[in-house]
Amino acid sequence: MKVKKLVRKEIQGLPFYDAESIFPERLDEEIVKLDLNENLIVSSDIVEKLLLKACQGVDARRYPPPHGATAVQAISKFFGFDESTIFVGNGSDEVLDLLMKTFVGKQTRVLVVEPTFPLYSYFIQLYGGEETPVMLRPDFGLDVDAILEKSGKEPSLLIVCSPNNPTANQFAKSDLKKVVREFNGLVVVDEAYADFAKYSTVDWTRETDNLIVLRTFSKAFGLAGIRLGFAVSNQSVIEYLKRVAHPFHVNIITQRVVALALQNLDYFKQQIDYIIGEREWLRNALVKIDGVIPYPSDANFILFKITKKGLSSSAVKEKLRSKNVFVKKKEYAPLLKNCMRVTVGTRNMNETFVSALKEVLEG
Ligand SMILES: Cc1ncc(COP(=O)(O)O)c(C=O)c1O
Numbered sequence: 001m002k003v004k005k006l007v008r009k010e011i012q013g014l015p016f017y018d019a020e021s022i023f024p025e026r027l028d029e030e031i032v033k034l035d036l037n038e039n040l041i042v043s044s045d046i047v048e049k050l051l052l053k054a055c056q057g058v059d060a061r062r063y064p065p066p067h068g069a070t071a072v073q074a075i076s077k078f079f080g081f082d083e084s085t086i087f088v089g090n091g092s093d094e095v096l097d098l099l100m101k102t103f104v105g106k107q108t109r110v111l112v113v114e115p116t117f118p119l120y121s122y123f124i125q126l127y128g129g130e131e132t133p134v135m136l137r138p139d140f141g142l143d144v145d146a147i148l149e150k151s152g153k154e155p156s157l158l159i160v161c162s163p164n165n166p167t168a169n170q171f172a173k174s175d176l177k178k179v180v181r182e183f184n185g186l187v188v189v190d191e192a193y194a195d196f197a198k199y200s201t202v203d204w205t206r207e208t209d210n211l212i213v214l215r216t217f218s219k220a221f222g223l224a225g226i227r228l229g230f231a232v233s234n235q236s237v238i239e240y241l242k243r244v245a246h247p248f249h250v251n252i253i254t255q256r257v258v259a260l261a262l263q264n265l266d267y268f269k270q271q272i273d274y275i276i277g278e279r280e281w282l283r284n285a286l287v288k289i290d291g292v293i294p295y296p297s298d299a300n301f302i303l304f305k306i307t308k309k310g311l312s313s314s315a316v317k318e319k320l321r322s323k324n325v326f327v328k329k330k331e332y333a334p335l336l337k338n339c340m341r342v343t344v345g346t347r348n349m350n351e352t353f354v355s356a357l358k359e360v361l362e363g
Pocket residue numbers: 036037090091092093094117161165190192215216217218224228229
């Protein structure tokens with residue numbers, strides 16, 4: 001039997017979404033893993049303690065609270081939002097998937113501010129939608145006029161990542177506000193990195209009915225492995241998302257860990273401050289290296305361009321890899337030519353990365 005014949009057309013042409021990383025059981029001193037924007041500043045002991053506490057008294061014979069109710073309650077208390085305005089999923093990846101499943105069908109037009117997180121295009125393709133890319137300005141700013149021009153007569157969907165992955169900048173508040181106000185359709189703002197930035201649009205969801213904000217516990221809280229992301233929007237959007245989601249999709253341990261993490265908010269806030277400090281240290285160190293241009297960052301990573309003649313970002317990536325230093329190559333758009341992305345790590349990791357990069361550039 002030819003399986004391919006039975007596969008949906010959209011999926012036949014779908015690229016394999018490869019995390020392209022290494023996954024050792026435990027990270028030791030040897031491996032400097034700065035490729036997936038994980039938060040390795042948060043203490044693994046503290047995270048383990050939260051997990052153990054979350055497991056206490058769990059009766060796993062039973063289904064978890066439906067629609068992640070325990071996590072929703074904790075998040076709603078934290079933000080002061082009504083529970084009916086919050087939707088949780090297994091990472092913002094799943095929330096994005098369910099959002100697309102809800103709003104994108106064959107030929108739905110979806111505007112995406114590019115270059116950005118490739119998962120948006122992947123889901124649009126998966127559900128048969130039509131992506132209309134709107135490029136960033138050369139300074140990585142939002143091209144408000146181009147977005148509104150392409151907004152069209154029929155309501156559509158717009159996805160904006162702010163701070164943007166991989167450019168790392170958060171868009172000017174006034175630009176984003178204008179876009180949300182004037183766009184003809186739903187605006188999704190992916191704020192996976194907003195905890196490291198200047199502002200959040202979450203509160204804007206109280207005043208408008210066309211905004212969906214995505215947040216995650218993977219970055220600021222260092223809980224990528226437990227998988228919890230959430231959307232904040234108006235009640236109507238959240239109700240549709242719940243129709244599409246399976247009621248028990250978020251497991252009980254994850255729900256409890258999130259509630260416990262929010263009870264320990266001060267600890268996580270301190271780690272965010274540390275990351276912001278390290279980000280500046282790392283950027284200053286990169287500025288001093290000949291053959292590299294780092295861009296400003298509002299996130300827990302930095303985008304930098306390799307400018308040394310004859311040296312490609314692919315070669316740099318491979319050479320760093322051979323020194324057990326893992327970063328990402330990010331040159332999938334003209335604006336990102338010869339660019340790479342490095343996650344902010346501990347001072348030790350950052351120093352190892354900087355000296356390895358210097359060796360590669362000098363070699
Ligand atoms: C912009 C952006 N959105 C969403 C995600 C996925 O986050 P999560 O771990 O919550 O699925 C990532 C992960 O790197 C990201 O960079």
